[in-house]
Amino acid sequence: xxxxxxxxxxxxxxxxxxxxxxxxxxxxxxxxxxxxxxxxxxxxxxxxxxxxxxxxxxxxxxxxxxxxxxxxxxxxxxxxxxxxxxxxxxxxxxxxxxxxxxxxxxxxxxxxxxxxxxxxxxxxxxxxxxxxxxxxxxxxxxxxxxxxxxxxxxxxxxxxxxxxxxxxxxxxxxxxxxxx
Amino acid sequence: xxxxxxxxxxxxxxxxxxxxxxxxxxxxxxxxxxxxxxxxxxxxxxxxxxxxxxxxxxxxxxxxxxxxxxxxxxxxxxxxxxxxxxxxxxxxxxxxxxxxxxxxxxxxxxxxxxxxxxxxxxxxxxxxxxxxxxxxxxxxxxxxxxxxxxxxxxxxxxxxxxxxxxxxxxxxxxxxxxxxxxxxxxxxxxxxxxxxxxxxxxxxxxxxxxxxxxxx
Numbered sequence: 001x002x003x004x005x006x007x008x009x010x011x012x013x014x015x016x017x018x019x020x021x022x023x024x025x026x027x028x029x030x031x032x033x034x035x036x037x038x039x040x041x042x043x044x045x046x047x048x049x050x051x052x053x054x055x056x057x058x059x060x061x062x063x064x065x066x067x068x069x070x071x072x073x074x075x076x077x078x079x080x081x082x083x084x085x086x087x088x089x090x091x092x093x094x095x096x097x098x099x100x101x102x103x104x105x106x107x108x109x110x111x112x113x114x115x116x117x118x119x120x121x122x123x124x125x126x127x128x129x130x131x132x133x134x135x136x137x138x139x140x141x142x143x144x145x146x147x148x149x150x151x152x153x154x155x156x157x158x159x160x161x162x163x164x165x166x167x168x169x170x171x172x173x174x175x176x177x178x179x180x
Numbered sequence: 181x182x183x184x185x186x187x188x189x190x191x192x193x194x195x196x197x198x199x200x201x202x203x204x205x206x207x208x209x210x211x212x213x214x215x216x217x218x219x220x221x222x223x224x225x226x227x228x229x230x231x232x233x234x235x236x237x238x239x240x241x242x243x244x245x246x247x248x249x250x251x252x253x254x255x256x257x258x259x260x261x262x263x264x265x266x267x268x269x270x271x272x273x274x275x276x277x278x279x280x281x282x283x284x285x286x287x288x289x290x291x292x293x294x295x296x297x298x299x300x301x302x303x304x305x306x307x308x309x310x311x312x313x314x315x316x317x318x319x320x321x322x323x324x325x326x327x328x329x330x331x332x333x334x335x336x337x338x339x340x341x342x343x344x345x346x347x348x349x350x351x352x353x354x355x356x357x358x359x360x361x362x363x364x365x366x367x368x369x370x371x372x373x374x375x376x377x378x379x380x381x382x383x384x385x386x387x388x389x390x391x392x393x394x395x396x
Binding site (some may be wrong): 001020022023026029033034035036038039042043047050053054056058059060062063064073074077078079080081082083084085087088092093094096099100101103118122124125126129130138140141143144145146148149150151153154157159161164165166168169172173176177 | 191192193196198200201202204206207208210211212214215218219221222223224225226227228229230231232233234235236237238239240241242243244247248250251252254255258259260261264267273275276278280303305320328329348355
């Protein structure tokens, strides 16, 4: 997936938000639902539960389209967080603790440069992940697919997160400054 | 506030939070710290992006033939998400912690555990426990080591141990190697959120008796 593809997914989410566009939703469903189902099975769900939860995750995507911020995450990231949260919520009594919402809420119209930069950074992160030495990449996959506890994860993950983190941090700092 | 925090979450803890493999007690400490720390919030988003990329490039499993239609029916039955609850006025305790306490600091049900220290154990599932601790200024928490990981987040006041000073927003992530003796700074009560994987091991006889009685 390249930056153009990522921007396309952002457009599909915006089409749902703005026009309740079902063909946009169909495109998202066709791409992400099978990935979500595979993720749920890999992290321990039985296939029939994975099917049910996947449909629920995709429905959530529709309902929360207005809350997606493309300046902060790619659509893949957003879908991942919805699937991860649902996976935890079905096992626990309480919902997964989440950080307090930022005081300004999702912006009405994120800065176009922010969106492009973030999607590009995510693209680079994906490429860097795939070029990690096998041993490191396997470790990261094990961590995310639930096979490692935090004490089993080495301090040096080798993940090249510096630039994407800085970009997000810059955007946060700017928004806080604008709020004053 | 965010600029004064010097002690942050480790990569290992943030990856596990992002992956959803932390016990609930540690999830709560992470969510509470991130509410106060923009640096760790940005790092959290970066780790979520890793999850997104792994999802993107991992396998696919086919859905049932009528899955899309079934999903549309779910949407028809409930087209929008319930609105989020209104933001509470800012206080000492960030929102994720207020959910477990049932309010801000005034709602905490403190119990005395000896030596001037009070605590309030919070109700979570899983292997790790989490509590609020209140240590009067100048008082030391009795000597204790622990097996497994312990996370201590300062919410009010400050404490110092052999490593450094920890003020509001600072989080100490300690492993079994650390046998430490935090001392609260003189001044307002030091209030911390402390999660631990294993029961604390107190070194002296009296604290051990207290431990049995108070289920620390």
